[in-house]
Amino acid sequence: MSYEHLNSFERKAIYYRFNSGESCRSIGKLLNRHHTTIMREVKRNKPPYYDYFDEAAHEKAMERRKVSRHARKRNNKALYELVLSKIAMGWSPDAIAGRLKKDNPSDELMHVSHETIYQWVIKDFKAGGELYKDLAKRHKKDVNNVNMAIYVGKLRIE
Secondary structure, three states: OOOOOOOHHHHHHHHHHHHOOOOHHHHHHHHOOOHHHHHHHHHHHOOOOOOOOHHHHHHHHHHHHHOOHHHHHHOOHHHHHHHHHHHHOOOOHHHHHHHHHHHOOOOHHHOOOHHHHHHHHHHHHHOOOOHHHHOOOOOOOOHHHOOOOEEEOOEEEO
């Protein structure tokens, strides 16, 4: 099942029906969406002390769409520099991600996944950088064993 973002028409329907007291399940059935999609939309875009407003919600959604989570993490200079320094020290992306979560449990801005770190390395590589050379290598080829053959009985298996 492919995912489609809510459009302004659907947000308008949520605005009228949610503010009139209708449940998220019935709105979801009407729009042919899962009820959690409706709940998430309202929770994400409803001001704390006001009703859900469709036009403001649509504007917020369009702004969020412009800047992905990956880009927000990359723009955090302190996080990015820390990750680069750990890679230069030979740390693996898994170790970096785990250490950041352990050292900064309450600071979401200092959390990053190992996959995001790999994406940064790939982007750097495509731009001509050499960050990939500092990655911890797990599967080094053993030069002495490359041409080694296994003998089973009288058969040679390579």
